[in-house]
Amino acid sequence: MTFQPELLESCRRDTPGASQRIHFNNAGAALMPRQVLEAMQQHLSLEMQMGGYEAAAFARRDIAGFYGAVARLLNTEPRNIAFAGSATDAYNKALSAIPFEPGDFILTTNDDYVSNQIAFIQAERRFGTRVIRAAALPEGGVDPDSVEQLVRKHKPKLVAVTHMPTNSGLVQPIEAIGQICRQHNCLYLVDACQSAGQAPLDVQRIHCDFLSATFRKFLRGPRGAGFLYVSSRVLDQGLAPLFLDLHSADWIASDAYQLHPDAYRFELWERSYALVLGSKAAAEYALQIGLDNIQARVRLLAATLRERLADIPGLRILDRGSERSGIVSVHAPGRKPLPLKIALEAQRINSSISSHNAALIDFDDKGVDWALRFSPHYYNSEAEVDAVVNAMKALVS
Numbered sequence: 001m002t003f004q005p006e007l008l009e010s011c012r013r014d015t016p017g018a019s020q021r022i023h024f025n026n027a028g029a030a031l032m033p034r035q036v037l038e039a040m041q042q043h044l045s046l047e048m049q050m051g052g053y054e055a056a057a058f059a060r061r062d063i064a065g066f067y068g069a070v071a072r073l074l075n076t077e078p079r080n081i082a083f084a085g086s087a088t089d090a091y092n093k094a095l096s097a098i099p100f101e102p103g104d105f106i107l108t109t110n111d112d113y114v115s116n117q118i119a120f121i122q123a124e125r126r127f128g129t130r131v132i133r134a135a136a137l138p139e140g141g142v143d144p145d146s147v148e149q150l151v152r153k154h155k156p157k158l159v160a161v162t163h164m165p166t167n168s169g170l171v172q173p174i175e176a177i178g179q180i181c182r183q184h185n186c187l188y189l190v191d192a193c194q195s196a197g198q199a200p201l202d203v204q205r206i207h208c209d210f211l212s213a214t215f216r217k218f219l220r221g222p223r224g225a226g227f228l229y230v231s232s233r234v235l236d237q238g239l240a241p242l243f244l245d246l247h248s249a250d251w252i253a254s255d256a257y258q259l260h261p262d263a264y265r266f267e268l269w270e271r272s273y274a275l276v277l278g279s280k281a282a283a284e285y286a287l288q289i290g291l292d293n294i295q296a297r298v299r300l301l302a303a304t305l306r307e308r309l310a311d312i313p314g315l316r317i318l319d320r321g322s323e324r325s326g327i328v329s330v331h332a333p334g335r336k337p338l339p340l341k342i343a344l345e346a347q348r349i350n351s352s353i354s355s356h357n358a359a360l361i362d363f364d365d366k367g368v369d370w371a372l373r374f375s376p377h378y379y380n381s382e383a384e385v386d387a388v389v390n391a392m393k394a395l396v397s
């Protein structure tokens, strides 16, 4: 399937919000298609009528289908998928499973997500680990040679890379880094929060041990839902999050428990099944359109927007790297971002602001203290790109 005009029209018909406003904040939270809302409403209604436990038992086949749908997104098996409350929830569970010892290295990049950077600093304080960051290439993005050199020198316990950073249009070479991790036997954690639903992800090619993401962004699912992929290698080594519950393990003697054999050991028993079913509907919707198809359209819209914004005097495009994502980040020297965002909102255009402390290293390097972020999705139209460009021209020229 390619992105024919009929497909765009049907996606827009499925997306009531698309007729209300120009939503270029898909990197924040996308507009949900009605199928996602309906899946959640149906389950909440069942809970109201039958009782929460009874509704979960009634919907058990559909609920089990969540794992299959996410596994298909990643080219893996359902047993390697855990539901999570958010990308950070998934990420921190993965971190908590790693038996860090004083002196262990965590190797990451300058562009990894802010919360991940905070967690690495916390690990330094709590476990005596050390964070090192690989050098960047002159054109932006991490240098895989620097990763390799640091891996050889420090033998890090963990290599952690954010695939598509939140604050710029960069795409990091996660497959090349995965090869290095496999060769040197380091654990590899990929933050795919912005790429899940935006681009194809194949964990067999990425060679990661963990991969975390949310549903609310490019997957167009509900808020409060995410997932963690855990490799069979890690499961077979017996790694498990701190702490467990009666779902993630069985209590088998007064002083013993047995871990769940699958990635369910990274979940807790209680969760919102409406969110699980909404997430399943979102994953299935993305699979139906096709991730290659989605990626091609997102790239096209973002590249057009980037190019046209670059022509506006008074605007500076901040995106770097040899490969670019659906995130377009701009800066207007001498201006404040909030009045710009508010003026766009008045024209029913959604954007978002990245602040300095969301991207300390990157923004210092670029010499800016904020960015305005536009993030179109496949259901956005060329006419919407025109409208955003015209609005920005009028605001900054």
Ligand SMILES: Cc1ncc(COP(=O)(O)O)c(C=O)c1O
Residues within 6 Å of the ligand: 027, 086, 087, 088, 089, 113, 115, 162, 164, 165, 166, 191, 193, 194, 213, 214, 226
């Ligand atoms: C790259 C990246 N990683 C992680 C997160 C955190 O996701 P969540 O808020 O679902 O924990 C975000 C959120 O913007 C992100 O952009």
